[in-house]
Amino acid sequence: MNNMTPNREDYLKLILELGGDQIKISNKQIVSGLNISAASVSEMITKLVKEGLVEHTPYQGVQLTLAGLTSASALIRRHRLWEVFLVEHLNYTWNEVHDDAEVLEHVTSEKLAAQLEAYLHHPAYCPHGGVIPKENEPIQEIKRSTLTSYPIGTNIRIARVLDEKELLDYLVSLDLKIHEEYTIVEVADYEGPVTIQNDTKTLAVSYKAASTIFVDQL
Numbered sequence: 001m002n003n004m005t006p007n008r009e010d011y012l013k014l015i016l017e018l019g020g021d022q023i024k025i026s027n028k029q030i031v032s033g034l035n036i037s038a039a040s041v042s043e044m045i046t047k048l049v050k051e052g053l054v055e056h057t058p059y060q061g062v063q064l065t066l067a068g069l070t071s072a073s074a075l076i077r078r079h080r081l082w083e084v085f086l087v088e089h090l091n092y093t094w095n096e097v098h099d100d101a102e103v104l105e106h107v108t109s110e111k112l113a114a115q116l117e118a119y120l121h122h123p124a125y126c127p128h129g130g131v132i133p134k135e136n137e138p139i140q141e142i143k144r145s146t147l148t149s150y151p152i153g154t155n156i157r158i159a160r161v162l163d164e165k166e167l168l169d170y171l172v173s174l175d176l177k178i179h180e181e182y183t184i185v186e187v188a189d190y191e192g193p194v195t196i197q198n199d200t201k202t203l204a205v206s207y208k209a210a211s212t213i214f215v216d217q218l
């Protein structure tokens, strides 16, 4: 997150990223995700409910309405299109794009987004493997299991990782990249590292990181 005061779109996007199109998200999760006070969160939730963007169930949390989902999708669309642009045309690496994409998404009209999309030849995915929603369409992220859900011996391809700076810096330090294929060779007990291997490298991925890396089984 940047240092600006989060606006309603940032709330909607975070709620979506936490899974709020399908499940209820607690105020507490939003407080830690946006790094702001519980009072500000309650205040904004009240506004979002009034505007029909989320539904609130006392003691359980909020869930996006279709209008909320569409609005969050539009922001994610702009964010991910800029990420593709920065990586493909300005030589950013996948751990560097977040902050600038975060700023650009807020100053991008739908016309600019549409032109950018055409210029980039209608990319389907961002550099982190996230789906780029089409104009005026709610996002449909592909449901996948994480690296922690498969046993030793499984062949996998890295399909998507959370767009989170610390995680991405860690993956760069390990030299793990999207679309690479590996075999799971060791899963340590008690949430220890998951070791993956291919012809060129062997990587021990921390359990925390492995639980945010989504894979395709080969």
Ligand SMILES: [Zn+2]
Residues within 6 Å of the ligand: 080, 083, 126, 127, 128, 129, 130, 163
């Ligand atoms: Zn991304």
